[in-house]
Amino acid sequence: xxxxxxxxxxxxxxxxxxxxxxxxxxxxxxxxxxxxxxxxxxxxxxxxxxxxxxxxxxxxxxxxxxxxxxxxxxxxxxxxxxxxxxxxxxxxxxxxxxxxxxxxxxxxxxxxxxxxxxxxxxxxxxxxxxxxxxxxxxxx
Amino acid sequence: xxxxxxxxxxxxxxxxxxxxxxxxxxxxxxxxxxxxxxxxxxxxxxxxxxxxxxxxxxxxxxxxxxxxxxxxxxxxxxxxxxxxxxxxxxxxxxxxxxxxxxxxxxxxxxxx
Numbered sequence: 567x568x569x570x571x572x573x574x575x576x577x578x579x580x581x582x583x584x585x586x587x588x589x590x591x592x593x594x595x596x597x598x599x600x601x602x603x604x605x606x607x608x609x610x611x612x613x614x615x616x617x618x619x620x621x622x623x624x625x626x627x628x629x630x631x632x633x634x635x636x637x638x639x640x641x642x643x644x645x646x647x648x649x650x651x652x653x654x655x656x657x658x659x660x661x662x663x664x665x666x667x668x669x670x671x672x673x674x675x676x677x678x679x680x681x682x683x684x685x686x687x688x689x690x691x692x693x694x695x696x697x698x699x700x701x702x703x704x705x706x
Numbered sequence: 707x708x709x710x711x712x713x714x715x716x717x718x719x720x721x722x723x724x725x726x727x728x729x730x731x732x733x734x735x736x737x738x739x740x741x742x743x744x745x746x747x748x749x750x751x752x753x754x755x756x757x758x759x760x761x762x763x764x765x766x767x768x769x770x771x772x773x774x775x776x777x778x779x780x781x782x783x784x785x786x787x788x789x790x791x792x793x794x795x796x797x798x799x800x801x802x803x804x805x806x807x808x809x810x811x812x813x814x815x816x817x818x
Contacts, residue, residue, distance in 0.1 A: 581729045604758065604789035611760050615729050666775055666802045671768040674797040675761035681796035 568594070570634040575627045576618040576647060584614060584632075591634050598636075599704040605682045606634075606641055606701055612675035613645050613654070613697060621649025636703070640684075643699040652695055653688045654679075707735055708755075711742050718816055719746040720809075724755035727763040736766040743770045747779025750812045754785035759793045771803050780804070784812040 570591040574580045588610050592603040614630055621628045628649035635642040658676040663669050680686060685700040708724040721742055727735065743749055751767065753759070771781040782804040786794060794800045806812040 578729050585728070601789055601792065604792065607758060608760060608793055611729075611758075615760070615762070618729070663798045663801050666768070666771055669768060669772070669802050671765040671772070672761070674764060674799070677798065678761055678793055678796045682792065 568636045570636075572632045574614075574630050574632075576614070576621060576630045576649070577627050578615075578618050581611070581615060581618060585611065588632075588634070591636075595636050597705045599706050602641070602701065602703045606643070609643065609679045609682060609699060609701065610645075612679050613699075616652075616654070616675060617645075617647045617649055621647055621652065623649055639703055641701040641703050643701065645697045645699075646691075646694045648693045649695065651690050653690075654697065655686060655688050707731060709735070709738050709742070714813075716748075716813065718748040718750055718813060719743070720750045720752060722752040722755060726757040727760055729760075729762065732762045732766070735763065736769070739766050739770050740773065743773055743781070745777070747774060747777045748816045749774050749779070749781040750784050750806075750809070750816055751781065752784045752809075753790055754787070756786070756790055759786075759790045761797065764793070764797055764799055768799060768802060780816050780818075782806055782812050782815045784809065 572587050574584050588607055592598060592606055617628055617630050628647045631646045633644040654676045660677050661670050683699045684702045687698050689696050707727055710722045712720050714720055774781040784806050785808060794805060804815045806815050
């Protein structure tokens with residue numbers, strides 16, 4: 567199993583460098599199918615940008631720690647942040663889309679992640695939100 | 707992210723997105739897209755050059771589709787990659803905007 571770790575201050579400015587790191591980690595695994603890489607990058611982007619945009623602390627920006635574990639057939643992703651408690655599994659209800667006119671344009675990030683991953687779990691550990699994802703990894 | 711636009715002979719506005727969306731540019735992207743779409747009733751957005759689609763970019767597309775619909779028009783999406791299509795489907799957006807494989811399909815859909 568190959569493991570990668572990254573730590574950042576959750577700011578919009580830091581997202582670009584983080585995205586480059588995540589893509590580099592994925593590209594180290596030449597056998598990963600492009601759609602699997604896409605799922606991993608989209609999920610990381612949605613969840614880390616949620617912290618950068620919405621998480622609050624009494625002082626300063628939250629810290630985000632990301633761990634990626636690549637194993638045969640699966641990528642495990644652990645995202646930890648020390649922002650305010652936030653469980654995306656219960657705090658983000660999915661709004662049903664009935665038609666375009668009444669559709670809510672935003673708030674679809676967690677819904678995308680839930681649809682694209684094979685498992686997702688959350689726990690609060692001390693001052694940290696800990697989110698774990700499992701992504702089914704297809705090979706080319 | 708590059709945004710190009712042209713008005714086709716039949717009056718349809720064709721917008722092409724090329725490259726990668728990022729969080730820093732998303733406000734500018736949405737403002738540019740809304741300015742282009744304003745006043746048009748038939749809009750095709752070509753996604754074939756888009757590397758990744760995130761929810762913030764998707765929000766801009768849905769807002770623009772709603773703007774066009776308010777003018778009794780239609781906005782359709784064209785030629786997303788397999789990866790971008792997966793996000794459109796997962797988000798539920800594929801039930802809100804027609805998604806067409808090519809320009810001929812998109813032109814037919816925008817007038818239907």
